[in-house]
Amino acid sequence: MIEGLVAMPGLIEEGRAKVNLTLRVVGRRVDGYHDLESVVAFADCADRLTLTPGPTLALKTTGPLAGDCGETADNLVFKAAQLLGERVPDLKLGEFTLDKVLPVAAGIGGGSADAAAALRLLARANGLANDDPRLIEVATLIGADVPVCLASRACDMTGVGETLLPLSLPIIPCVLVNPRVPVATRDVFAALGLRNGELLVGFADVLQATAWPEEGASIEDWVELLAANSNDLEAPAMRLQPVIGEVLAALNATNGAWLARMSGSGATCFAIFENTPEAQRAAQKIQLDHPQWWVHAGVLS
Secondary structure, eight states, rough: OOOOOOOOOOOEEEEEEEESSSSEEEEEOOOOEEEEEEEEEEEEEEEEEEEESSSSSSEEEETTTTGOOGGGGOOOHHHHHHHHHTTTTTEEEEEEEEEOOOSSOOOOOOOHHHHHHHHHHHHHHOOOOTTTTHHHHHHHHHHTHHHHHTTTSSSEEEEEETTEEOOOOOOOEEEEEOSSSOOOHHHHHHHOOOOOOOOOHHHHHHSSOOOOOOOOOHHHHHHHHHHOOOOOOOHHHHOTTTTHHHHHHHHHTTTTEEEEEEOSSSSSSEEEEHHHHHHHHHHHHHHHHHHHHHHEEEEEE
């Protein structure tokens, strides 16, 4: 370093894993997009993204799953920065470093969370508010999960992911398991088989939305309502990757699992537990029985 010059410190954001506690496919719009309704929570496992301000846009990947990130030009962090640069004059950029720990194509929004973290970092570096319409526009363009990951808090997500209603979740002990088998979201929706303009639920069902618990509700209150709902993508994803059924069976076989379900379009599944020690014991058993699987014991909020 040249004497007298001080290196700019890096800005850091976490891309927390997104977990779909429920996922209802309302139907497929005439433009081909699917209307959804999903209760989304966020886990305490996350990719870490650092931005070191500089004159040019660059991205390097580190961490245990860096090799799964693919080409830089296709990375959603890179795309988020490019799209925001097209909308914000003289956007300050720099080098991103992505420490990748979340599995990819896993139904927990890893790439979407990374893109959202990039947008938050660029907002901080450029003095933009997190609700700046240009950030929201870019998030929506990148993918259906990016707006909720931009907020990174529990929400009831509707439409194609653009309408978010904040929810007050308790701290929920959980175990996340991914069999390290990637599942492409587009393949799962294709297996669902909806035609353009086709509704999956009746009109009365669309109008009768679930009333989710208010602030202060217990885990039991939440599990009762969550169990009455489902993930409509679980069955088609399981047809594509039967190992998802093995993951769910392993979670259901643990002591203390209150509810086990697939997240997003898979293949990651989760189970909710009454307390953290039970979740940790369950995770240890699954990791011992299936050492090749990715397993995380933690909490949702």
